Amino acid sequence: MTVKQISVFLENKPGTVARLTQALADGRVDLRALSLAETSDFGIARIITSDTYSATQVLKENSYVSSVTDVLAVGISDETGALAQVIQSLEAAEINVEYMYALISRKKDLAYLILRVEDTEKAVSILRKNSIKLLSQEDLAEL
Numbered sequence: 001m002t003v004k005q006i007s008v009f010l011e012n013k014p015g016t017v018a019r020l021t022q023a024l025a026d027g028r029v030d031l032r033a034l035s036l037a038e039t040s041d042f043g044i045a046r047i048i049t050s051d052t053y054s055a056t057q058v059l060k061e062n063s064y065v066s067s068v069t070d071v072l073a074v075g076i077s078d079e080t081g082a083l084a085q086v087i088q089s090l091e092a093a094e095i096n097v098e099y100m101y102a103l104i105s106r107k108k109d110l111a112y113l114i115l116r117v118e119d120t121e122k123a124v125s126i127l128r129k130n131s132i133k134l135l136s137q138e139d140l141a142e143l
Helices: 016-024 052-061 083-092 120-129 139-142
Strands: 003-009 032-036 044-047 065-077 097-102 110-117
Touching: 003 016, 003 052, 003 110, 016 044, 016 052, 016 083, 032 097, 044 052, 052 065, 065 083, 065 120, 083 120, 110 120
Parallel strands: none
Antiparallel strands: 003 044, 003 065, 032 044, 065 110, 097 110
């Protein structure tokens, strides 16, 4: 079970993120998560939304270069050590976490995160075996 992440390639210049977020707002794209990584020359905005198709259309209409990747959306208890348990279960199965970031939620007592791993299928199996909640693309609309 995966969700779609949109990676948008950006120049590392003032105003670039403002233009991106305004284009998404004008296109009525509701963001669930956003991560921004950078190098000296360019950046990558990673976006999670409940409507990937609409978001990619808005990006295309505004001349952004983007790609869509499957990632895992995981729900855990909002308590000390919960994240460590998730990461340790993946490590025990020798699954590398390439990156992760938080997912916005209005639900109390739960924390959500996005994980990009090197072996998604194996990670899904391990997380389910450890009773870790995985979210679907449809679940994102309810957060």
